[in-house]
Amino acid sequence: MTANVATTCTDPVILDQWHPLLPLDEITTDQPNTAVLLGEQLSYRLDANGDPVVWLTADADATPLPILVEYLYVWTCLGSPPDRLFAIPEFSEPDRRNVHAGTIGVHVSAPRAVENFLDMGHFPFVHTDVLGAEPHTEVVEYDVHIDPDTNDVWATECVFYQPRAATTSTEGQMSDYLYRVPHPFCVILYKTTPLDKDRMDVIALFCRPTAQDRIEAHMFLSLLDPDNTDAAIRKFQQTIFGQDKPILENQHPKLLPLDSRAETPIRADKVAIAYRRWLSDLGVTYGVIPVSPTSASVTS
Amino acid sequence: MTDPTTLTDPTTLTDPTTLWHPVATMLDLPHRHIFHGQLLGREVAIWRADDEFINVWENRCLHRGVRLSIGTNDGTELTCRYHGWRYSNRSAGCTYIPAHPADAPARTICNRTFAAVEKYGLVWSGEDPIGKPPIVAALDDGTPFTLRNLPVNAPSQVVLDQLRQHRFQPVASLDANTARMTATEVNDYAIALTSTALTSTETDTTESSTAVFFVQPVDSDRSIIRAVLTEVPAQVEQLGVLRHHATALGKLVIAAETAAAQLPPPEPMVATINQVSLALSVMPEPMLDRQAPLRVQVARKWITAQDIVGFELVSVGDPLPTFQPGAHLDVHLPNGLVRQYSLTNGPGDTSSYRIGVKLEADSTGGSQCLHNTVREGDVLAISEPRNNFPLRRDSLRTVLVAGGIGVTPMLAMAQALKPMGLAFELHYFAQADEHLAFEEIRSELGDAVTTHVGLSPDETGAELARLLDGYGHANQVYICGPGPMLETARTIATAAGWPDQAVHFEYFKNTTEIDNSSSFEIALARSAVNLHVPPGKSILQILRDSGIAMPSSCEQGACGTCVVPVIEGKIDHQDVHLKQSERDAGDQIMTCVSRAAGDRLVLDI
Ligand code: FES
Ligand SMILES: [Fe+2]
Numbered sequence: 001m002t003a004n005v006a007t008t009c010t011d012p013v014i015l016d017q018w019h020p021l022l023p024l025d026e027i028t029t030d031q032p033n034t035a036v037l038l039g040e041q042l043s044y045r046l047d048a049n050g051d052p053v054v055w056l057t058a059d060a061d062a063t064p065l066p067i068l069v070e071y072l073y074v075w076t077c078l079g080s081p082p083d084r085l086f087a088i089p090e091f092s093e094p095d096r097r098n099v100h101a102g103t104i105g106v107h108v109s110a111p112r113a114v115e116n117f118l119d120m121g122h123f124p125f126v127h128t129d130v131l132g133a134e135p136h137t138e139v140v141e142y143d144v145h146i147d148p149d150t151n152d153v154w155a156t157e158c159v160f161y162q163p164r165a166a167t168t169s170t171e172g173q174m175s176d177y178l179y180r181v182p183h184p185f186c187v188i189l190y191k192t193t194p195l196d197k198d199r200m201d202v203i204a205l206f207c208r209p210t211a212q213d214r215i216e217a218h219m220f221l222s223l224l225d226p227d228n229t230d231a232a233i234r235k236f237q238q239t240i241f242g243q244d245k246p247i248l249e250n251q252h253p254k255l256l257p258l259d260s261r262a263e264t265p266i267r268a269d270k271v272a273i274a275y276r277r278w279l280s281d282l283g284v285t286y287g288v289i290p291v292s293p294t295s296a297s298v299t300s
Numbered sequence: 301m302t303d304p305t306t307l308t309d310p311t312t313l314t315d316p317t318t319l320w321h322p323v324a325t326m327l328d329l330p331h332r333h334i335f336h337g338q339l340l341g342r343e344v345a346i347w348r349a350d351d352e353f354i355n356v357w358e359n360r361c362l363h364r365g366v367r368l369s370i371g372t373n374d375g376t377e378l379t380c381r382y383h384g385w386r387y388s389n390r391s392a393g394c395t396y397i398p399a400h401p402a403d404a405p406a407r408t409i410c411n412r413t414f415a416a417v418e419k420y421g422l423v424w425s426g427e428d429p430i431g432k433p434p435i436v437a438a439l440d441d442g443t444p445f446t447l448r449n450l451p452v453n454a455p456s457q458v459v460l461d462q463l464r465q466h467r468f469q470p471v472a473s474l475d476a477n478t479a480r481m482t483a484t485e486v487n488d489y490a491i492a493l494t495s496t497a498l499t500s501t502e503t504d505t506t507e508s509s510t511a512v513f514f515v516q517p518v519d520s521d522r523s524i525i526r527a528v529l530t531e532v533p534a535q536v537e538q539l540g541v542l543r544h545h546a547t548a549l550g551k552l553v554i555a556a557e558t559a560a561a562q563l564p565p566p567e568p569m570v571a572t573i574n575q576v577s578l579a580l581s582v583m584p585e586p587m588l589d590r591q592a593p594l595r596v597q598v599a600r601k602w603i604t605a606q607d608i609v610g611f612e613l614v615s616v617g618d619p620l621p622t623f624q625p626g627a628h629l630d631v632h633l634p635n636g637l638v639r640q641y642s643l644t645n646g647p648g649d650t651s652s653y654r655i656g657v658k659l660e661a662d663s664t665g666g667s668q669c670l671h672n673t674v675r676e677g678d679v680l681a682i683s684e685p686r687n688n689f690p691l692r693r694d695s696l697r698t699v700l701v702a703g704g705i706g707v708t709p710m711l712a713m714a715q716a717l718k719p720m721g722l723a724f725e726l727h728y729f730a731q732a733d734e735h736l737a738f739e740e741i742r743s744e745l746g747d748a749v750t751t752h753v754g755l756s757p758d759e760t761g762a763e764l765a766r767l768l769d770g771y772g773h774a775n776q777v778y779i780c781g782p783g784p785m786l787e788t789a790r791t792i793a794t795a796a797g798w799p800d801q802a803v804h805f806e807y808f809k810n811t812t813e814i815d816n817s818s819s820f821e822i823a824l825a826r827s828a829v830n831l832h833v834p835p836g837k838s839i840l841q842i843l844r845d846s847g848i849a850m851p852s853s854c855e856q857g858a859c860g861t862c863v864v865p866v867i868e869g870k871i872d873h874q875d876v877h878l879k880q881s882e883r884d885a886g887d888q889i890m891t892c893v894s895r896a897a898g899d900r901l902v903l904d905i
Contacts, residue, residue, distance in 0.1 A: 126381070247370075251367075252366075261576050264581070267399075268399035268400065
């Protein structure tokens with residue numbers, strides 16, 4: 001079916017967010033380059049001081065848009081952004097490796113990608129022999145809550161059997177996970193590392209929605225891994241995400257349905273259900289099919 | 301070029317959702333493949349099972365909407381690529397959810413299916429097709445030969461309009477271009493064209509060939525032409541014929557696409573996706589040791605016989621789930637006890653559940669609580685109806701034998717058999733007339749019910765012997781009553797030649813002394829876990845202790861709820877649920893009471 005999806009964003013909740021444009025170190029010249037955010041074409045370049053500037057390509061005056069440089073990325077906003085971005089304190093720990101592991105275009109909405117990132121149940125089937133393996137398919141009961149101070153969605157006490165959970169693992173292990181959704185289109189995973197049982201690796205997905213049903217997905221990592229090269233880490237992450245991409249692009253509808261009767265949840269989807277409800281409560285309408293009491297159909 | 305105004309007025313067309321359309325050729329369905337098709341804007345996954353059944357399903361997993369056409373077909377089930385949900389051949393019911401290996405999926409998780417018929421080398425389907433796929437006499441009489449299908453970026457009616465002017469040559473004179481064309485409309489989406497050669501030479505023979513063109517409406521702006529010749533061309537001519545049609549149709553496609561480009565782009569077709577049921581849309585509760593997901597209110601409590609109270613339970617939330625005759629409920633009592641009661645309801649009656657509760661003299665508090673404490677208006681937690689006493693409905697004669705309160709499931713069974721016109725008799729044994737319960741149901745059943753009142757055990761035996769004398773083909777007997785009567789009835793039935801499979805029974809309770817002194821290992825085949833069962837603990841407890849959610853109900857080996865398949869190892873059966881033949885088969889165990897006879901059992905969980 002052809003998508004009848006409006007190209008520009010009218011959702012104030014999403015317009016007022018910081019969105020990840022691209023890694024800072026990929027802006028290397030004072031020659032303007034372009035990228036799309038929420039259906040708008042943006043131009044960017046380095047200014048005379050070597051700092052990034054971003055503006056709407058269509059804006060004859062090239063009025064700079066607000067920007068923020070955080071977690072190796074340049075973030076920008078088309079509305080009125082909050083003062084700060086969500087916190088990832090691990091980023092500034094001295095013994096961490098902070099890596100941006102690549103950007104992949106996916107023909108799916110941002111919240112579908114976030115939900116996939118929150119999902120352990122697909123590991124044995126989609127990331128076979130890496131993040132999961134049959135017959136270890138069970139998703140055991142975990143806890144979900146919303147942090148009352150930050151309003152982040154958290155899934156805690158998650159465990160899953162993984163044959164090779166990270167670049168540093170050589171054998172199967174039960175991995176412990178925490179998931180956190182601090183932003184409608186960004187999601188962070190904290191995962192046990194074989195190297196230090198008291199600390200966790202941080203793996204994040206920052207989505208830049210280019211359209212309601214298309215994203216550029218940025219992968220950010222903050223790891224306790226002194227050995228692997230950046231290239232090896234990137235390759236591992238890109239392999240994983242490359243396995244998700246064809247699944248995501250075969251999801252129908254591409255926008256995330258917030259109506260609970262559109263799909264069939266199971267207990268393993270507890271965090272996804274919380275995320276959908278949270279998006280509804282925030283009033284997000286971009287990239288989703290909002291709950292409408294009269295609409296019996298989901299199409300896109 | 302076509303003038304758009306000559307197109308058939310769409311309002312005069314048959315509603316395409318009521319027609320059969322081709323959606324694939326048989327060649328699209330090789331062994332264990334899943335074909336991605338589309339009809340009227342709806343994507344379908346088409347797959348052939350090993351039993352040759354052709355499945356046409358909504359191409360969308362009910363879980364998270366992933367296309368099923370990227371999954372796998374193992375010959376009997378289709379598995380989704382994303383989380384491995386399995387869907388059964390034919391019914392499209394979900395049979396397994398790997399994320400929760402211990403839970404049985406709700407029976408109601410069922411994908412949408414569409415009718416499928418194979419004809420003329422094509423697979424036919426439709427949204428709500430009426431009748432049969434189109435019958436084309438020339439194809440029925442001939443030897444249909446399916447040409448390669450041709451996708452066209454044009455609405456189906458534009459394609460048909462082009463087909464009405466389409467020309468090709470009969471097999472005998474492919475190189476000429478003088479053939480006379482005659483067209484016969486099959487329906488709004490198909491046309492038969494006959495090409496007749498006018499040979500003006502000395503021989504003066506007339507040659508003709510017929511082809512039928514079915515146009516599959518893929519979406520409002522896309523179609524597929526599926527052409528079938530009425531005769532298989534001779535081997536030497538095949539290549540030439542194929543090439544001839546390919547060339548002719550190739551031109552037609554260009555003309556149709558050119559014509560379509562001049563029309564305003566049509567609105568895409570919208571295929572509505574059904575909502576999932578309200579019950580499935582909420583996340584299920586974790587499988588507790590004992591499940592009581594339903595809340596009911598006592599709408600009526602009445603004395604139906606001496607010491608027997610009837611309860612009518614109505615839902616305080618969603619409509620009550622469906623049940624089968626023979627099913628029972630777990631009723632969670634205010635005093636913390638859980639008891640099982642059979643439903644007396646007739647088929648299809650889910651407005652309320654009606655049960656009968658006998659006050660047991662040696663009651664440990666279950667029936668007493670219901671008799672004395674629970675009142676009209678009270679809310680109780682109950683399980684979904686579970687059926688471990690299923691009724692066959694393919695019998696020539698069904699004998700229902702009830703003793704005392706054992707009449708309750710029999711009443712449900714009798715009411716299910718009666719409207720189907722299946723021969724049955726209900727024999728109701730009771731101590732005294734005052735003990736006969738549910739008069740209102742019995743009177744509806746008429747003379748099918750015989751009461752046997754006040755008989756001694758010997759007299760009861762003699763009566764049962766008379767009733768069960770002469771087993772005939774496709775006879776079934778169902779027995780529910782107190783233990784001794786049940787034993788007698790089973791012995792008599794066996795002696796009278798009733799095979800084990802024809803004798804069905806349900807005990808109220810297991811009165812055998814359970815011996816749980818053994819210790820042994822259990823291996824869980826699906827999760828590759830080994831567990832030790834020490835003396836004094838049941839398999840059920842050990843499974844639960846290790847975090848496996850297990851359903852159970854009576855926990856004394858009577859109801860059959862806690863059954864688990866056994867792959868290997870000898871079983872020490874201590875339940876009263878399994879029949880002798882089922883015990884001998886050795887492939888299932890009641891985990892609440894039965895144990896390993898040796899030192900190890902391999903369970904299929
Ligand atoms: S989407 Fe099919 S199994 Fe989850
Ligand atoms: Fe994934």
